[in-house]
Structures are given as C-alpha cells and as structure tokens.
Amino acid sequence: MSNKDKYDKIFMEVFEIAHNQLNKDLKYQSIEAWDSVGHMTLMAALEEEFDIQLEMDDIIDFGTYYTGIETLKKYSIDI
C-alpha cells in the first residue's frame, strides 16, 4: 500500500467518509467528525501508521487534507 493510500485510508476510517470526500474542501470543522477530538484521533492514527511524533505546532497547523501532506514531508513522509 502506498503512503497516499495509507493517508487516505486513515482519513476515511477516522472520519467515516468516502474517498470522493478527500478533496480541497476537507478541512478542520468542515465536517462534524473533524472537531478537536476527531483531530487528535487523526493525529494519533497518522503517528502510528507512519511511526512519527508530530510537534505541537504541526498538530495545531494541520488544517486541511492537502496541507497535511505538506506537514508530513517535514517528517520525511512523501504522500
């Protein structure tokens, strides 16, 4: 499974959404499931899948499906 597939799967499982919802409109609080609690579930799932420890500022700034891809590059994860 590619990193992109893993990344998408985490979003779909954590937020219980379909693949076609993984787009530019998917951002923090754009769907009910992506609230502050959902956000931490997402962060924990990404950390476990990619074996990384996200810094506080990166967690705070992780605002959208697409910008998250940029954030993970800082941890040498290419999506």
Add this chain to the structure above:
Amino acid sequence: MSLIWYIYGAGGLGNETMDILKTEIELKKINNHQCIFIDDNLDKEEIFNNKVISLDNCVENSKVTIATGEPEVREKLATKCKEKGLKLATIVSSYSFISKSVTLGDGVIVAPFASIQADATVSSNVAINTQAIIGHNCSILDHAVISSQVNLGGASIVGSKSYIGMAAIIREKVLVGNSSIVGMGSVVYKDIPDEVIALGNPSRVSRRNNDKRVFK
C-alpha cells in the same frame, strides 16, 4: 423590602447554582433573599419554579452570581452586571470543604463535595463544580470554570477564562494558560499554553482556541 440574590443564567449550571443558594438559605448559612434568575434570552416569566427576568429589570445593589459554564461569557456578564450596579456574590455549598487558609474572590461558585485545600487562591467569578479537588497552593484565575471531579494537583495554576473539563487531572505545579480548554478526562503532565484546546492522556494540544466556546 426583601433582599434579592440573582442567578445570572437559567441553564443547567444556573439550576444547580440556584439549588445550592436555596439550600444555604434553608440551612440559615445565608440570610433570606428573594432568589431570581436573570436570563436575557428567555421568553418566560418562570423557569425551574423560579422567577426569571432580564438584566434591564434588575434592582441595583443586589447580589448576583453568574452561572454559565462558558468562561468568555462569564467575563462579559460580569462586566454587564458591574455596569448595572449589581454586586458579584460568592455561593459556597455547606457540603464542600474549604481550608481556612483559602482565598475566595467575589462571584465564586463552590458546589457540593468540592474540596479546596490549604493556601489555594480562587479569583473572582470562578465556578468550581461538584467533587472537584483543588490542591494546596493552587491558583485559579478570574472567570475560569472547573468541572465536576477535576483534580488539580498542588500548586497548579489555571489561567483566566480557561475551562477544565469533567474529571480532568492536572499534575502538581503545572500551568494551564489563559483562555484554554482542557478536554474531559485529560491527564495533563506538562504546561498548556494560552488559547489552545488540549485533550487526551497524556494531554496534547489539539487546536488553537479560536472560537472561545466550550459548548457548541
């Protein structure tokens, strides 16, 4: 004319606070007062078997205790009350424990079975809910809300307008900054900065607290 004690906010916390106030009057720990809710958004004259009025209709120089669980709103209502000439008044349940060395500000609520230990300081307009434990030398700053069963370790600090969710545990000497939210059941080992939402065990910062709203 009888004295009046207003409870500002006729929601859940308001109902609880009114109950504590009336119990204290029954126990003769507080002199008899006419107990009235203030709520600016209600279209009725009575709620929870109590009279409810708007702030505009309040009698100046009466006592008021603010009973909303939103810290930002607590601050705003405190300002409005002072402008209206009302005096913030503290309500302490006789079923709580408060060390004699504790300093309590004006407008504080201390609910039943809360305990506040030696040399703690509770500033103005703070709400401390049922069974919360406030350790020795803790400081809780203005307008903060401490939910039920929270445990604040000794010498920890809760900043102004912060909200600590139910059953959260704060390690001793830890600082929770101003206008931050600690989620239910969180275990806080390290300092939490200003204006963030922190969750989990161990507690981690999740987001900036941009909305300044606990209940949505």
